[in-house]
Amino acid sequence: MNAAPNLQSIQAAEKKLLLNTYERNPILFVSGEGVHLRDENGNDYLDLLSGIGVCGLGYAHPAVTEAIADQSKRLLHTSNLFFHEHTAELALRLTEISGLGRVFFTNSGTEAWEAALKLSRANAGRLRAQGRTIGTKFLALDHSFHGRTMGSVATTAKDKYREPFMPVMPGVDFVRFNDVADLRAKFSSEVCAICIEPIQGEGGIHPVTQEFFAAARALCDSTGALLIADEIQSGMGRTGKWFAYQHYGILPDVTTLAKPIANGIPMGAMLCTNAAAEAITPGMHGTTFGGNPLACAVAIAVIDTIKRDNLLAHINETGAYFHDQLTQLAKRHDCITEVRGKGLMLGLEINSADLAQRVAAQMMERRIIINRTSDTVLRLLPPFLLERQHVDTAIKAFDEIFTAALAGAAPAGEKSHG
Numbered sequence: 368m369n370a371a372p373n374l375q376s377i378q379a380a381e382k383k384l385l386l387n388t389y390e391r392n393p394i395l396f397v398s399g400e401g402v403h404l405r406d407e408n409g410n411d412y413l414d415l416l417s418g419i420g421v422c423g424l425g426y427a428h429p430a431v432t433e434a435i436a437d438q439s440k441r442l443l444h445t446s447n448l449f450f451h452e453h454t455a456e457l458a459l460r461l462t463e464i465s466g467l468g469r470v471f472f473t474n475s476g477t478e479a480w481e482a483a484l485k486l487s488r489a490n491a492g493r494l495r496a497q498g499r500t501i502g503t504k505f506l507a508l509d510h511s512f513h514g515r516t517m518g519s520v521a522t523t524a525k526d527k528y529r530e531p532f533m534p535v536m537p538g539v540d541f542v543r544f545n546d547v548a549d550l551r552a553k554f555s556s557e558v559c560a561i562c563i564e565p566i567q568g569e570g571g572i573h574p575v576t577q578e579f580f581a582a583a584r585a586l587c588d589s590t591g592a593l594l595i596a597d598e599i600q601s602g603m604g605r606t607g608k609w610f611a612y613q614h615y616g617i618l619p620d621v622t623t624l625a626k627p628i629a630n631g632i633p634m635g636a637m638l639c640t641n642a643a644a645e646a647i648t649p650g651m652h653g654t655t656f657g658g659n660p661l662a663c664a665v666a667i668a669v670i671d672t673i674k675r676d677n678l679l680a681h682i683n684e685t686g687a688y689f690h691d692q693l694t695q696l697a698k699r700h701d702c703i704t705e706v707r708g709k710g711l712m713l714g715l716e717i718n719s720a721d722l723a724q725r726v727a728a729q730m731m732e733r734r735i736i737i738n739r740t741s742d743t744v745l746r747l748l749p750p751f752l753l754e755r756q757h758v759d760t761a762i763k764a765f766d767e768i769f770t771a772a773l774a775g776a777a778p779a780g781e782k783s784h785g
Contacts, residue, residue, distance in 0.1 A: 372397055372407055392731060399426025402750045402757055404736070412734040413757055415749040419738070420568070420600050420712075423627030424672060425750035431630045434668035435661065442660045447653065453663035460670045461638060464609040466618050468641035472634070472658030476599035476625030477514025479635035482652060483621045484518045486639060487560035487593045489646035494591045501591055502557030509544045510570035510741070513562065513597055522562050525569075545575060547582045554586045560593040561586065563619075565611035568600035568748075571741035572707045572714025580615050593620040593643055599635070600712070603627045604673050604751060607683035607710035614709065627751075630669050634662040678751045685753050686710035692762045700769040713747040714740075722772060729768045735761055 374395040381391075395407045402425050403411045417423065424431055445451050458470040473479045484505070491501045507513070507522040514520070520529055521536035529535055543549040544567075554561070561583045567573040587594040596619035601611035603624060612619055620643050625635035635657075673679065690706060693715060697703035705716040717723040720742040727739045740746045749757070 374407060394731075401425045401427075402752055402754075410734060412736050413760060414736045415747050415753075415757075415761060416736045416738055417627075417748055417750045418631065420605060420626045420748040422631055423603060423605070423751045424630050424669060425752045428630065428672070428752075430668045430672040431665055434665045435632070438661050438664040444656070444659050444661075446655070447658065451660045451663075453660055453667060454658050457658075457663045457667050457670075460667065461624075461636060464670070465622060465638050467622065467638040469639050469644035471637045471639075471647075471652070471654075472663070473625075473636060473654055474633050474656050474662075475514075475635045476623060477516045477519045477635075478654070478657070479599065479623035479625055479637045480513045480519045480522075480597065481516055482637040483593075483595050483623050483639075484522070484560070485652055486621060486637070486643060486646060487595065489651065490591070490593055490643050491559035493646045499591055500556045501559060502555075503538055503559050504555075504557045505539045505560050505562055506542050506550070506553055506558055507539055507562040508564070508567070508575075509541050510567055510573065511541075511562065511564060511597075512567070512569035513564075514599075544570075544573065545579045547579055550579065550582055551586065556590050558586075558590070558592050560595050560621075562595050562597065564597045564601065565615065566601045566606065566709065566712060568712070568746070569740055571716070571744040572712060572746060574611075574707065574709065577615055580612075580617050584617050584619075587620065593639075595619060595621040595623070598622050599625045600748070603669070604679055604682055605710055605712045605748070606708075607679055607686055609679070611709065611712075628669065629662050629665040632662050632665045634666055673751070682710045682751050685755065685758065686713070688755055689713060689747070689753075689758045689761075692758055693765075696762055696765055696769070699766065700773065702769060702773065708747075711747070711749050711751060711753060715745040715747075717743050717745060719743070725772065726765070726768050730761075730764060733764050733768075735764055 372395055396404045397407050398405045402414055404414050405411050461470050462468055471482050488503055491503055494501050505522055509524050511524045513522045518536050520532055521539050524541050540553050542553055563575060565575055584594055596612045598610050608614055621639045623637050628634050693706045697706055702718050702722055703715050704718050707714045723739050723743050723745055727737055730737050738746050
């Protein structure tokens with residue numbers, strides 16, 4: 368019989384065996400239910416991060432566990448040389464909710480983004496073959512984050528992700544965030560795609576403006592370049608609509624999904640228009656594991672659950688309440704300079720990176736999970752099942768921590784069980 372999991376032994380083993388890529392919190396989680404995670408000692412944590420936006424349906428959701436159990440008994444993998452029953456079924460659901468016509472399945476967000484970049488170059492090549500003038504450059508935005516692979520890193524603005532791997536893929540220019548004049552100045556017939564996160568996640572929960580998004584759409588339309596919307600963090604209902612671009616009434620040529628699409632089973636997808644899809648022919652791109660029967664079955668269950676339980680409305684209602692309570696919190700504490708986001712994708716801008724770090728750590732001490740991104744932003748990406756009582760628990764903890772911090776004292780509050 369295997370021994371019970373032990374944090375110290377696992378830490379020691381990881382230090383010896385794993386590549387040194389993560390600074391982990393010294394907590395060992397062993398189970399979860401709903402919006403809570405449980406550690407090895409039986410302590411429950413209110414999770415306001417959901418695995419960095421992945422577990423939209425929370426933990427141990429019956430629709431997810433049933434889909435996993437049922438599909439795992441029948442078929443896990445066939446390869447994309449053959450058909451299985453779920454690919455077209457899932458693709459139909461995705462095209463219906465997105466307004467786009469074609470789907471390519473991947474295993475992760477960064478692979479979906481790579482597919483979008485390759486599609487953009489292939490589309491430009493197809494247009495050149497038709498006599499059109501269009502180049503191979505990409506325009507991406509300051510503060511952007513699109514993933515960890517080399518193409519994704521090349522379109523990611525943050526130096527800490529790019530510099531260790533220089534030189535990255537050439538042919539990428541960065542546009543000042545929400546600066547329409549800079550976008551227009553840098554766009555030309557040399558550009559094959561404009562890369563946009565409708566709401567920047569890693570960059571600090573910054574939404575693009577309506578004017579900027581509309582300008583990007585018009586510029587792409589003028590040459591045949593593709594407008595790519597990265598919805599890896601903001602998609603699949605996170606903001607109260609299936610896709611954040613739907614808040615703007617603007618349809619991109621390409622979008623990318625991952626994180627909550629299969630609630631923790633690794634999966635991603637690139638969606639595109641039928642016209643853009645014409646640039647890809649058999650053999651040009653592929654994947655071994657993407658779109659496997661297990662991931663597809665779980666993703667179908669996720670989408671069907673969001674629809675059946677009317678979770679988009681719930682996300683809007685709970686997200687509006689959370690945003691309002693955070694706004695009231697900001698009025699009480701001058702160190703909070705801005706509250707941003709939509710639905711259950713929220714961020715608090717703090718006037719000090721040190722304070723933001725301390726607040727995130729002290730929330731963890733109270734068994735409430737958030738994280739800090741872009742140094743000064745406290746990021747909140749809770750499961751879609753979040754209720755007002757959980758919001759109230761978080762606000763009370765924030766209030767006590769900020770009050771103590773501004774008074775120069777260490778907060779003493781009780782542990783929270785949500």
